[in-house]
Amino acid sequence: MDSPATPPRAFAPPSDWVVRWAPLLPSGARILDVACGHGRHAHWFAMAGHRVTAIDHDPALLAPLAGLAETVSADLEAGRWPLPGRRFDAVVVTNYLWRTLFPALKAAVAPGGLLIYETFAQAHAVLGRPRRPEFLLCPGELIEVLRDSNGLVASESPPSEKWHVIAFEEGRLPARGDVPEREVKRIVARLGASTDGRADLLASPG
Numbered sequence: 001m002d003s004p005a006t007p008p009r010a011f012a013p014p015s016d017w018v019v020r021w022a023p024l025l026p027s028g029a030r031i032l033d034v035a036c037g038h039g040r041h042a043h044w045f046a047m048a049g050h051r052v053t054a055i056d057h058d059p060a061l062l063a064p065l066a067g068l069a070e071t072v073s074a075d076l077e078a079g080r081w082p083l084p085g086r087r088f089d090a091v092v093v094t095n096y097l098w099r100t101l102f103p104a105l106k107a108a109v110a111p112g113g114l115l116i117y118e119t120f121a122q123a124h125a126v127l128g129r130p131r132r133p134e135f136l137l138c139p140g141e142l143i144e145v146l147r148d149s150n151g152l153v154a155s156e157s158p159p160s161e162k163w164h165v166i167a168f169e170e171g172r173l174p175a176r177g178d179v180p181e182r183e184v185k186r187i188v189a190r191l192g193a194s195t196d197g198r199a200d201l202l203a204s205p206g
Contacts, residue, residue: 013177014044015094017118021167021188024114025050029089032108033069035076035096037061042069045092055082076101083108090114097135102145106163109191115163117142118186121170142187143168165189 018041025031033042033054042054042065052069055076056062062071074082077098087110097119109115120130121137130136146163170185 011043012038012040014041015118017169017186017188018044018092018094018116021114021116022048024166024188024190024194025090030087030110032083032088032091034091034093034101034105035098036065037095039065039069041092041094053083053086053088087111088113090116092116094118095120097137099134106145106191111192112194113191114166115146115187115189115191117188118184121183121185137185142185146187146189161192163189163191 022045027049029050031042031045031050031052033039033045033052036042036054036056038061039054042052046052046065046068052065053072054062054065054069055072055074057073057075057077059073062073065071072082076082081101081104086108088108089110090113091105091108093105093116095118105115119137120135143165146165166188168185168187170183172183
């Protein structure tokens with residue numbers, strides 16, 4: 001008698017921040033999901049018709065994405081950046097912070113592409129894990145990340161290398177389903193102008 005088939009993984013819903021700004025992407029965009037975990041965003045983008053690359057250190061977490069996304073197993077905190085020279089229409093990071101990766105993350109965004117980032121803020125320490133400072137964003141840190149190497153505002157750079165902050169939020173998010181309340185900082189920024197030359201339309205928060 002055949003053993004019952006393993007049921008497909010039920011992916012968690014994507015972050016509302018990711019969903020809010022995904023309409024800024026072109027159809028069939030190249031998406032890099034960094035520290036993808038259980039793959040909720042890789043799965044969501046793939047189902048929307050985008051070309052997804054997902055990175056995580058745990059091959060077991062990547063396995064359910066087979067056939068949906070290119071998967072890369074890599075230790076982002078101890079090894080070299082696994083995708084040197086490759087660039088994407090969007091680099092997506094949620095609930096993850098490893099500060100030495102910031103240069104690689106920015107370099108992985110193609111001209112006209114987006115950086116979509118959301119993770120825990122220092123104020124989250126009173127609510128629960130993570131509590132260690134190295135995993136919590138400092139005040140103003142995400143904005144500082146988009147300044148150039150000389151500490152100058154990115155407007156000093158050539159137009160194609162300017163980061164345009166489309167939206168930034170910080171504060172406490174209420175509990176939703178199995179996700180407890182949390183303190184976050186989150187940003188969406190574009191490198192240079194959009195590929196179609198149109199202005200970015202602000203998305204509704206609801």
